[in-house]
Structure formats: structure tokens, C-alpha cells
Amino acid sequence: MDQPYESNAHADHEHKPHGWRRWVFATNHKDIGTMYLIFAGVMFFLGGGAAMAIRAQLFKSGMELFDPAVFNSLLTMHALMMIFGAVMPAWVGLANWMIPMQIGAPDMALPRLNNLSFWILPFAGTLLLSSFFVPGGAPAGGWTMYPPLMEQFGASFPMVVFAIHLLGISSILGAINVVVTIMNLRAPGMGLLRMPLFVWTWLITAFLLIAVMPILAGAVTMLLTDHFFGTSFFNAAGGGSPVMFMHIFWFFGHPEVYILILPAFGVISEIIPAFSRKPLFGYEAMVYATASIAFLSFIVWGHHMFTVGMPVAAQLFFMLSTMLIAVPTGVKVFNWTATMWKGSLSFEPPMLFAVAFLFLFTIGGFSGLMLALVPSDYQYHGTYFVVAHFHYVLVPGAVFAIMGAIYYWLPKWSGRMYDMKLAKWHFWLSAISVNVLFFPQHFLGLAGMPRRIADYAPQFTDWNMVSSIGGFVFGVSQLLLPYIVWRCVRSGKPAEARPWDGARGLEWELPSPAPFHSWQTPPSEAVLAHGAEH
């Protein structure tokens, strides 16, 4: 039996404010992490609602439900809510919960900044969502916001620009907090190359965030001044260039997709060793692969723009740099596979999500490799093939990793176990329906169905119906997650300090639930070693 870390020596540290003050004035990393996760969950279901509406409209050929303008608003808001409202805040929430516990710190380094970076979010989210109710409706130019189209939307346009400014500020503050925490609050003895992979991937993600969120802010600010103050950054009639917006946007946009997926690599690198009962294979290779992916993410943005008419040399460069990303990504997949090899595997819910991630993210990686080849991309670009590709890497990729993380660490957070059987139902329903939902979209794209269309030619009906049915099942299945978490927190059976026998890392040396101020005194080398070796 493991000896949980003794933290009751100074019981007065457990003092915490009660009632609404605990949340509004929150400076505790766990409280803030919880709020981040709840916010992300709310946005996930709102964004999912928009997705259901989209799939309902596309259930069959012939317009049935929405005006195309409303449809375009729905798809734009779906993307904005999922990227900036659901996945990014969910990762920050997990970072808040786990980084201090994993590095042996009492809390995040900058608790009040932490409070600010969370509390910006509800306002930004409200501003974004309220654009549905202004004249002209929500923005309908896609999350890519290409001018001049983006400037054709009325009052919602400046609202979205300011919402993005706020979300960006929140992300930057959160990222600064992560970097400062990791650099300064590691327990003595925890060198950089002893950090858990989740901490490593988040450190790299935080640098990406700090690097690119200001670029997005700059791009949307230029849009704003073009529209309201007569500048011509992107206005061809005034000597500007709409293509420049695309370059700036994707210079942000490509690192952004790695911001969404790198922490997922970290989570998977925690879960697979735990349920293989075997240390991660090639730890250092994993760290270097993550860093290479982050570096490469800055020099591949042009692959989103192969049809805009770049010079051949530029297209060749972006094709080759993009293909290069397959190498470190492959290294990661191979190392995870080698971690399972000769392990002693069991399939609790976190592992199920991690294994599904391994297979389905890899499929998304393969379609990404196909998309990198410019001549083929001329046919794939702007079609459902692209939609299938990025949903494969983001839904059974990033979102499954978030769910795996929740199921992995929930006993540590709540001190209680959840209903494993129900969680397995959640997994199987999700894993099957996500493929029914997105796999046929490869066919649709290849057969010639453009993305972002409100209505389509009748020959595309069959696979769209399959996709929509998958979508509805996937959407409804997700309701299980909050139910499972709620039941766990309310009435789950008490969890042990280390509920998974193969789990490694400092967080499992703390009791379950973890004390309010995680590590009041830094863990000793012995605790560190026990956590790592177990």
C-alpha cells in the first residue's frame, strides 16, 4: 500500500473562503481549474448544439431548416466556441489542476493573474454568443474570418473582434502563468528532463500561445481598422491585400492547431504508461519530438493556402515542411506503441480513450499527410475531406484526450471513483459514433462536396445522412460525461491515493482528494523517486 504524502501538519492552510467569494475571488489552482473545466463543458455543449443544427440542416439535400445566412453563422460560431471556448479552456483547466501537483508545487505561481485569466472568459464568451442577437446575426464568415467577406457582417463583427481580443488576453495570461510555474516552482530535484510529459507539452504549448495569440489579435485589429477607420491593410481597392490577412491568420492558425493537440500528446503519454504498467518508451525522444513539432508549426502555414496562387517555389517549400511534420509525429506514435509493447495492459476508461486516440489520431495524421501533397490538395482543399481530417485530429484527438484526462484524474480531484461501467458506455458510444460521423466525410469531400455549404446536390445525400446520424448519436452520448462526473462527485465510492496501480507521477503521492494547497512543502527526493518508480 502506498504511503500518501502527509499534508495535515498545518491544517490552518486548508482554510478557504466559502460561498460565492470562493469562486469570484478564487486564487486556488484547483478552484480555478474547476471553473475552467465547467466553462469548457458549457461551451462544448453549446458548440455541440450548433454542430447538431448543422448536421440537421445537412441531413438531406434541399434546404429544410435554416436560411443559408443562419447556417453560415452556426458553422462560424461552432468553430469559435469549440476552439476558443471548449478545447483551449479545457486544457488550461487541466493545466491548472495538474501542473502544480505534478511538479510538487503548492499552487500556480501567479494566483491572482490566474483569477483574472479565468474571469475574462465568461465575459468574452457572453460577448461572442450575444452576437447571435444583434441585427444581422452572428458572424458568418467562418472562424478564419477572411476579408472582405468578414466585413460584410453588421454589429456582430466588432463584437467578435473584441471577444477574440479578450480570449487572447486570457490565453496569454494563462500561458505566462504556466511558464512561470514550471520554471520556478518545480520541487528540488525535478530537473527539466524529469518532468512528466503533460508538463512538458504544456510548457511548449504555453510558448506557442505567447508567440501567436498577439498575431491573431493584430490580424483582427487590422480588420477592425479597415472597417471602421478607413485603413486598407486588406482592402485591395486601397492598395491592401486580402492574401496578407490569410498569411497572418495562418501564421497564427497553424501553431494554434498544435496548441489544441500538444497537451493531448502529454495526456496520452501519461495514460498509456499507467495502463501498460510500464514506463513511457523513449521519454527524451518524446520531448524532442514535441519541441520539433512546435518549431515546425511556425513554417508550414502556407499549406492552408495552396490554392491562393503562391509562387511554385513557396508551394514546394510549404509542401516539404509540412511533410516533415510527419516525422516527429510518427516518432510519437511509434513510442506510444512501443510503450504498450510487452506491457501488461488493462482497459479502464482513460486507457480506452487513449487507445482510441492512438488509432484515430493516426488516421487524421495520414489524411494530413495526403493533404500536404500540393497537387492532391488542389482537389481536397475546401472540401469535406479537409473537414474529416481536422475533425479526426480534434475530436477523437484532442477531445478524446481531454475525456481520457478527466477519467484519469477525476478520482484524484474528487476523492471518489466514478461509475466505470457507465464511463465505458460513454466511451463505446463516442468511439463508434465519431467514426460514423466523420469517416463518410472523407468520401463526400473526395466525391466533390465543398465544405461550408448550406445545401448540396442530391447525390451526396446518402453519406450525409450517415454522417448526421453519427453526429446525433455522438452529441447525445456526451450527456453521459457530466452525469458521470456529477454522480461521482456526489456519491462515488472513496478513491485511493493511487487508484490506478500503474500510475506514475507526483500527483499520486498526494491523498485523494488532493489537499487544497497541493504540496505545502516540496516533496523530498524520496517522494519524487517513489512517484516516478512507484
Next chain:
Amino acid sequence: MAALAAAVTGTLPAAASGWDLLNMPRGVTNVSTRIYGLHMMAFWICVVLAAVVFSVMIWSLIFHRKARGAVPDVTMLHNTKVEVVWTAVPVLILIGMAIPAARLLVKINNNTDAQVSIRVNAFQWGWQYHYLGTNVSLISKLSMSDDAARMLDSGVNVNSVPDYLLTVGHPLVVPVGEKIRLLITSVDVVHSWWVPDLGVKKDAIPGYINQASFIVNPSKPGIYRGQCAQLCGRGHAFMPIEVRAVSPAAFHAWLKKQSAAQQQASTGAPASTPAAAST
């Protein structure tokens, strides 16, 4: 609802063929066929790689289970030799894919020596085509019957409309066997001119003139359809492209007739122009 039921049961001819739509068309140009070849090569390489990687994973999932009494080999931490191999081998495979892709890319972007040049002006929501060196210009928008059928609560079963959403009033007419160069721009927002069978997709961007070219295989005259591939507002789903590839003789006869008609229209004669003239 009746239409829904009919569509679900698959009794309608258009819907019934939908299950076969699984892959990229080979198309009717040399380039589109070569793109198809590159696409299939990349696809099969991915299938083989997936088969290898997934087999190893599945092997572990089956045989290295705790439930089967598997004992973990905790000494397996890293292996530099293996890391080098699984870095180097993918690099070689990627080089093998990049070479044909680069060759084809260079070929596609060669827009010289065109016999027919057409300026394409995209607008919300349609295409204006102008045959350079002639006075022939036409506006190509979603056909009236499709436009009526697409409206909310139109009461029209869209499956009864032939080539619903893919038919235009005045299609682009081109000769087979001749190199056609498109000079593509936009008068408002960004659009993208895409006809899968021709292997051409090029963005129409205000302030830029993009070039694209194609030669329809002489043995493949016919009607080829496509759509705008860049979100361009409310009518994005409703700006199809229809290209009629005809014999050079028929093309030149058509062009001559159009030219005469547009000449007549611009000099004020009360003629019934087959195509709207502008610019």
C-alpha cells in the same frame, strides 16, 4: 416529410447512386488523371503504414493484456537504434512521395502557350466569363429552376430537379484538346473556381489575377460541373460552375454566334441575346 421518407428508403435514382461516391474522380484532363494517381499512391502508402502500425498496436492490445497474465517488461525504456530507424525510414518514404508530387506541381503551374484565354470574374454569387480577344462575355449563375427549388419551403422535391445546384443558366463553353487558360479574379469577396473533373481549383481574390489552365482530353467532350470552394457568404452553396467541352469546330462556331449576338445587343438592336453582356 414524404420526401424525407422517400430519400431514406433510397427509391430515388439520384440518391441511390450516392453510396458509390467514395473517391476522387479521375477526371478528363491529363493533370486530373495524374492528380488521381498521386492521390491513390499516397492513399495506398498510408494504408500500408497504417496496416503495419495498427497491427503492432493490435498485437499488444490482444497479447500483452494484464487479463492474459502479461508481465510488463519495465526495463524497456529507450533504444537509440530503434529511434533512429523509425525517424529515418519515414523520411525516405516521404522523399519518395515528394518527388512525384513536386514534378506534378511544376507541371500544373505552367500556364504558358494557351490557345484560349478566359477571364473569370467571380462575384456574389456567380461567375462572369470573358473570352479574351473577343467581345464574348457571359454571366453564369445558378439556373432559375434550381434557384426556385432551393428556397426554404419551396415545396419542390429537389431530387426531381436534374443536377440540382450544379446547373447554370449560361455555361462556360470550351474546346477539347486545346489549352485553356483562366485568369481568375473577384469583384467582391474571395471565391474559388473548382471543377473536380478538370483538376482545377484556384481562388478568385480581389486585387489579384490568378492563373489556371487545363486541356480537356480530346476523347472526352461533355458537361463538367463544379462549385465555388471558398465560403463567400449567403449564396456560397449556390454558385455552381458548368463547363461544356465541345469539339474545336463547334466551339468556334458557338463563339462566332455569341460574338454576333453580343455585337447586335451592344449596338442597340432589339435582339434576344442568349447571354447577358456586361463590361
